[in-house]
Amino acid sequence: MSGNSFGQRFVMTSFGESHGPAMGVIIDGCPAGLEFDEALLVAELRRRRPGQEGIQQQVVTQRSESDSPEILSGVHQGKTLGTPIAIVVRNANQKSSDYDHVKDRAGHADDVWRKKFLHSDPRGGGRSSGRETVSRVMAGAVAQMLLKQVSPATKIIGYASQVGPLQLSVEEEQKFLSRQTRADEFVARFPSVDQDAVKNLLLQAREQGQSYGGLAKLTILAPPANLGQPVFHKLKSDLAGAIMGVGAVAGVEIGDGFDSAQKLGTDFHQSASSVYGGIRGGISTGETITLKVAFKPTSSILDVSKNGRHDPCIVTRAIPVLEAMIALVLADHLLWSRQDRL
């Protein structure tokens, strides 16, 4: 296997198996002198693991992940040194016996991995697990620190716009977006008026061993302009690749996306500022960028009598990961753009 690095300038390398000693990430290419916000790192890890506390507690899987990050290198007296930043999180439970009851999980990639790598690891080397996203979220937190200092107005806001049969109305969506804050306080990160509806849907699904697909939307407010390289590393291309690389994602749109396929050119280009989704010719204009992401229903539909350990809708958990990937793409292109002009 290889391909565990992401980015061309702000390069993160992910490592760790879900049943091994630790998950971790190395970031190579972060400039020296950045203020390292350890609280932000911890907060992002907590957002990724919403099962233990707060409003998401009941609707996502309760995993025994404490996820206390240890910074092994790259930071000194609160600032980045310019050297590689290594961050590690220990795995609380290293035994894969934990997964004994899910060995034949429909939709899991275990058999595919075994065929490719010829090994007998019970969970595809432990890299196909959602646990790997710990590394992405940690790297994304560092990317956010860079964005905060270089482009402080930029905000990356993800939310669920559909959870199984429930969809946000246009009004709910506009109201939420006008707040310009994250969706963490809403059940399942679904900012609907009727919070009980989504809660009940998901609680019932857990009981029944059912799962739902869903949609996430992402809004990048005030992104830096001039990001993206025009041919193969268009900003939209790197964003789409990053997002499609997240587990269970089955589709991604930028701007008006699939809706634009239905449109007349004369209509489409009159309402230009919204429809391009903040990217033209592959390059960010500085306007709001919008993305829509489709998720399959999670595949771990278990024998509920055993422990019911599954996420009835993966979107809730995936949002901090999507936000992290977007931060990584922006940070990467921010450094890359330093090479554009003489």
Place this chain on the structure above:
Amino acid sequence: MSGNSFGQRFVMTSFGESHGPAMGVIIDGCPAGLEFDEALLVAELRRRRPGQEGIQQQVVTQRSESDSPEILSGVHQGKTLGTPIAIVVRNANQKSSDYDHVKDRAGHADDVWRKKFLHSDPRGGGRSSGRETVSRVMAGAVAQMLLKQVSPATKIIGYASQVGPLQLSVEEEQKFLSRQTRADEFVARFPSVDQDAVKNLLLQAREQGQSYGGLAKLTILAPPANLGQPVFHKLKSDLAGAIMGVGAVAGVEIGDGFDSAQKLGTDFHQSASSVYGGIRGGISTGETITLKVAFKPTSSILDVSKNGRHDPCIVTRAIPVLEAMIALVLADHLLWSRQDRL
């Protein structure tokens, strides 16, 4: 600018401005000993430029591109040497005066490029032009040669499933797919029963200076198994990035895509073979891979009285480019997978 290379093992580098002397491509990493099928190269270039002849003649832009490829290196006595393969196509018309009347084209990226690179090139350096896809199609032809020899059963078939208001019916789609051939013989590569309907729609659009969005679908029959690296270079991730990097693409789906967002887990995973779209855990299973791509209406809605030079629906022209990008991703991962096992 940078980022003009694509791939990690089978690496293609694209160059050339639409108004400069030539377009070209270098392929570094193609193994030695491959039979070089020059007829296939010429045929793919002709497929990309359907305006001059045949069934697409009336419905796409008639550009003055002769596109006769010259192989500058890498091939000797009909076989690849293992050295970089360089292929060049001369531009018939190097003057950008040609574009004088489109200087204020809505939706074009010219101003964005000027802001990024601070130069005065009339067409964003001439790289944002659709003409750049010549390089992709040439590289894709070489990738196809590699696939043909290593995985002869593999076929990449693209077609339009929607052109503006016209959509293929399920029956039309199934009938077309059962033939397992390309869509070139259909008007606008839209394999509907009523070919006149799409022809008339597009002819009328040309007259009126109107354009339509649309959908392309891509089917990869008998892809090699075991392609894809599990974390950041999942096959679905690299495919999505490659496809989103094509001009006017606004969305991409794999397998059931956005439809899967509506599904129940219990239903979804029962019909597994189709819904995963031939990729699990980021790795190809050897089963058919399906993709759906959304296109915005083209932005060159011109003053028709001048020359009417625009494509009423870009999907027709984009299909050979999408097929080329998919061939490149498969060839790249085919070589990459040689490193998987001891």
Place this chain on the structure above:
Amino acid sequence: MSGNSFGQRFVMTSFGESHGPAMGVIIDGCPAGLEFDEALLVAELRRRRPGQEGIQQQVVTQRSESDSPEILSGVHQGKTLGTPIAIVVRNANQKSSDYDHVKDRAGHADDVWRKKFLHSDPRGGGRSSGRETVSRVMAGAVAQMLLKQVSPATKIIGYASQVGPLQLSVEEEQKFLSRQTRADEFVARFPSVDQDAVKNLLLQAREQGQSYGGLAKLTILAPPANLGQPVFHKLKSDLAGAIMGVGAVAGVEIGDGFDSAQKLGTDFHQSASSVYGGIRGGISTGETITLKVAFKPTSSILDVSKNGRHDPCIVTRAIPVLEAMIALVLADHLLWSRQDRL
């Protein structure tokens, strides 16, 4: 800073500051199914740190490095998974006060680093320390495991051929090489007949705060053939870059090296097998490869009254690092060569 990765296929990324919590390495690209020889890893780390015990004890710096490696990922039940291999070694002494007395060390790069990165780290970010070589030696050990299994006859043997004023005679060198074993049992890895001479030289140098330059030679017995890419990644090019990247190295030769500059073509090419040093056209022939490396005298010439903590001749300590870098280059090209032919 960036550039902390080495290799194109077997890619190692090094991290850690000498005064931080830990040093470590990630290896991405190691094939699955390799038997992981943890004893070899431990042995290589011990060879790098010869101060604590055995024959090198008196002639090198006694650093408080215990260097017990922890494998965080990539290995399961004694075999590589194909996933990234992460190995970490804790730093015994994280305080940089340790270096207070060497703040103005002649020849050290601290000021250069401060100028480049604008930070106040006392030791150039702690990356310029010789301690960073822990990461290289760990990665080199894994590369050796790969070589052992794929090319079991290959041996990489380094030794000192000159320590300050002392030089090996031709006879001493031939005798040593005929044994085809490592030089660890010789004082300062200098396989001379008169071991007391080199021992006394170095003990006296330590007392006096003196240091010497020296030469290392490296012999690669039975290297795999066909390694090297012909233009910019010739095997000799990658070896030279890897070796020159080791601290205090000031020159590197392949085969007859600088001696060949004095030769007549007619003489030179008659004795071909030896003089090419096992590499022709940038590609390994399978014959023995020989390298010679020049080292500057170490720059840490300290106030001896304080702790005398310096290496009188760096060559002794550098040899396991050079051997590691060579193993990494070979492993990288071994995987790379899988792409050469159809």
Place this chain on the structure above:
Amino acid sequence: MSGNSFGQRFVMTSFGESHGPAMGVIIDGCPAGLEFDEALLVAELRRRRPGQEGIQQQVVTQRSESDSPEILSGVHQGKTLGTPIAIVVRNANQKSSDYDHVKDRAGHADDVWRKKFLHSDPRGGGRSSGRETVSRVMAGAVAQMLLKQVSPATKIIGYASQVGPLQLSVEEEQKFLSRQTRADEFVARFPSVDQDAVKNLLLQAREQGQSYGGLAKLTILAPPANLGQPVFHKLKSDLAGAIMGVGAVAGVEIGDGFDSAQKLGTDFHQSASSVYGGIRGGISTGETITLKVAFKPTSSILDVSKNGRHDPCIVTRAIPVLEAMIALVLADHLLWSRQDRL
């Protein structure tokens, strides 16, 4: 084969076989807005091919290379666009019959290449030819343009310090260096007082089919400071790799090089400014950088009665190539250093 690209930020890709239609280079990553000095490009190509005219006429091979560069992309109205710069030079003689009489050339890599790539190309794919250096010299010329504009005081000066038995005296060397100009006006780029001696030596060697090894020295005056990444892309490491990648190079030194191996630390570090060779901790200090390069005698010792086509000492021809490679390394690190700090 692969590995035909050089650089991490200012990336050049070389292509072309000596017996094919053309040699060429693509430069990806050159910033937009650079004044493109076509005269400099032509001049550098002429310097590389000194056989046709002037003072080197008699002492180097007279090859039928006209080498008129055609710029295919990346430059518009005298400035770089930021798009990939493609430059091509046609090969005057595409037939490999030309090489019939050298098929069994001692020291050539033809057999090695055949073994690696399994093809029947008479000259290892035509990439092992010295003709490939056309691409390097063209890319080096563009790198020089970048250096000229960003760091106008920087000069890269190469010269032969030894040609077979003839060596420059210390006085000759100092006198030459004090002029701070290139060595082109000296026979064999060997700036000795007795120009007849070197001329006669080489003329006689040509008649006799003899060849000599030699030494080149390179002086980089006023290099930009802060170039180099501290661990694996130290400036000295990248320079050594680049130089060792040139044909016939057998050794490379930085600063005092192999001489420093003989020195006492106390002596060495007192004369610090000269001995470090302008690089400390892998990073340029802004002081003069010096390099020494050893060349083997050329291997094409032919049957003189046929056409006497060989270089009696390759150093003369290699100097513009070495200068080009150094310019490329500096340009690459210049762009890279833009990422160092916030």
